[in-house]
Amino acid sequence: MRKIRSVLARLGRRTRAGEPTTIDIDDPALRVVVEAFDETEAASAALARAARWQPERPAVLRHHLILPATAVEDAEDLLHEDGWTVRASHRDHARAETPNTSGDESTVIALRVQRLDALHCAQESARMAGLAQRFRGRALGWDAMQPETPD
Template sequence: MSCKARLMATNGGASWFRRLFGGAKTVPLDPARDDLVVVAFSFDDVESCSTALGRGAAAGWVDTAEAVFRHHLVLPPDQIEDATAVAAQDGYEPVMDPRPRPEIPTIGYRPSVEGGVGLTLQRVQVIDALHCSQERSRMAGLAQRRGGVVEGWDALQPGGASPAGAD
C-alpha cells in the first residue's frame, strides 16, 4: 500500500495539511441560550420574507450567523402530535413555552381555530429570503392540512450576534 493510500485509509481522505490547518469546527447555536433576542419577524401573511429580513437587518440580524427560526401555529388539539411528528422529519422541535414570547399583533384580520392550541416549531439554521419563504410555505401547508393556521414566524440570535463560528 502506498503512503498516500495509507493516509487516506486512516483519516477518511483528509490530507495532513487540511487536518492541521483546517480550522476549528463551528459549534451550532443552542436554542436554549438565555441571550437570544428576536432579530426578525413577520406576522403578516402578505409581507415578503425579504422585507421582514431587511427590517431585521436594521435591528441587528446578522445574515451570515445561525438563528433559531420559529414558526407559530394554532392547531386543533388532536392534530398537535401529528404535526410535530411531520415537522420533526425536517429537524423542527416543538416548544411549548417559547421565550422570548412573540408579539403577535391583535389588529387586523386574524383567522381563528375553534379550540385551537398554540404550537411553536423551531430549528436552528442560517436564514435567507429564499429559505424563509420555503419554510413559511411548508408550515402553511402543514397547518392547513390539519385544520389550523400559521400566525407568523420569528428569528432569534444572541444579543450582539456575530457571524457563524465567531463565538
C-alpha cells in the same frame, strides 16, 4: 421516540446545509432579530428591515402555528423528520389581531437552528402554512432569534 430526536437536536445535530449548529435553541441570550407576521410581506422585505439580524450567523427560526389540539402530535411527528422542535407557545408573542384560540386549539412554535435567507424563509413559511391547513389550523407567521452581541 420524539424525546430521543429532541435530545439529538440539542446535542449539536447538523443543520440541513451540513453546518454544525453553533447556538442552542434554549440559550437565554437569544433575542428576536426579525419578525414576519404579515402574510402579504415578502421574506426578503422582512429580512431587509431587520437591523439587528446578522446574516452570516445562524439563527433560531420559529414558526408560530395554531392547530387543533388533536393534531399537534401528528404535526410534531412530521416536523421532527426535518429537524424541527415543537413546543407549546405561551402566546407572549401573539399579535393583537390574533383571535383567542378555543379550548380545542393549541398555539405551538416549530423551531430550528439554521442560517436565514429570503428563499428558505419563504419556502418554510409556505410549508408551515400548508401543514397548518392540512390539520385545519393556521400559520400566524415567523420570527428569528440570534444571541445578543455587544456593539
